[in-house]
Amino acid sequence: MKLARTSLDQVPAGLVRMRLVATALLVAMAALFLFSRLLDGAHPGWGFVRAFAEAAMVGGLADWFAVTALFRHPLGLPIPHTAIVPRNKDRIGDQLAHFLRANFLVPRVVARRMRRVDVAAAAARWLTDPPEGAGGRFRQGASRMVAQVLEAMDPARLGGMMKAAVATRIREMAVAPILGQLLTAMMAQGRHRPLLDSGVRWASGALQSNDALIRQMVHERAGAVLRWTGLDETLADKLIAGLDKLLQDIADNPDHPMRQKVEDGLDRLAWDLQHDPVTRARVEAAKEELLANPAMARWLDGLWEQARAALLRVARDPEAAMNGQLGEILRQIGDTLVRDRGLALRINRFVRRAAVGVAHDYGDGIVRLVSETVRSWDAATITGRLENAVGRDLQYIRVNGTLVGGLVGLGIHAVDVLL
Secondary structure: OOOOOOOOOOOOHHHHHHHHHHHHHHHHHHHHHHHHHHOOOOOOHHHHHHHHHHHHHHHHHHHHHHHHHHHOOHHHOOOOOOOHHHHOHHHHHHHHHHHHHHHOOOHHHHHHHHOOOOHHHHHHHHHHOOOOOHHHHHHHHHHHHHHHHHHHOOHHHHHHHHHHHHHHHHHHOOHHHHHHHHHHHHHHOOOOHHHHHHHHHHHHHHHHHOHHHHHHHHHHHOOHHHHHHOHHHHHHHHHHHHHHHHHHHHHHOOOOHHHHHHHHHHHHHHHHHHHOHHHHHHHHHHHHHHHHOHHHHHHHHHHHHHHHHHHHHHHHOHHHHHHOHHHHHHHHHHHHHHHOHHHHHHHHHHHHHHHHHHHHHHHHHHHHHHHHHHHHOOHHHHHHHHHHHHHHHHHHHHHHHHHHHHHHHHHHHHHHHHO
């Protein structure tokens, strides 16, 4: 599999420079050897120079052969046990994957290392006081990526996926007990009373707005005698006045018996929503009818479009978003993490468990991905990337080999002369 050339495949300038230095040093030693050999008889000191240059050439050539043999055949000759990396790339990938699995992706190792990581504190510092430049670069890069993803994906298809996910989640949710618990909590805190007051005011307004309609209904249902004597008008007046007086009393008296009856009914409804199978079944049926209603589908579509448009606005102008309400919310979250150590501990525990879970559940898949990725690379690709990564240090080995070899040769010649 031939991979496209990336920055990983480009030869670093430092490697080229060190390769030239090591080669130039070897050539210099060869030239020094030839020059000292010509002048060997002129002075005994040239013998030491010759011994140094000769041994330096041997050391430099030996290390050049060793370094080259790691990645390719020296001089293109198929010498045994050379081009080690290309010939063993599959085994290298397997060994690398095994090393990762055995030393990094073990749940107990991940748990031990994650205990030293305070994710909540790091997040709090970044949210409250992001590093100069780093936060901006991160926001710009992340927002650009989010905007590109949102714009690249089919809005209709993505909206359909979101709508289906929301509808599925609602279907799986038992709505009746939640409504019952919500109603119980509202009544315990007295939050239902403003709703009752609003209902009474609405009923009073409806009574006044429909005065003529009520009189017409009484007139049509009254007998001929009542209509002939005009008592139907009197009856309508009494009925409207009585209803108005009742609503006014309910509005003015928080302890009115009608209010108590309504509260008793709400208490019963809250209990039925949580415990009565018939009531719960009716709520579930109403929920299914609501989800099947086309108006609900249109509402979900509009909700998703509004959310997508808001996300795009934030992604296209992250600085404005961070300086606005979103940024204030994030800073408040950071302040909360700083103050609330209990919350920070729970977040760290969650992150640690998540990391351990990933190592346990997906560790084999991760190492298999590493092994298969290395196997999919062609020999030239993996050779080039490894050489680019460590080649500069290997060229230092050539330089050191040249100099150390020369010193060893110099020492051996000195011993030979002295003895």
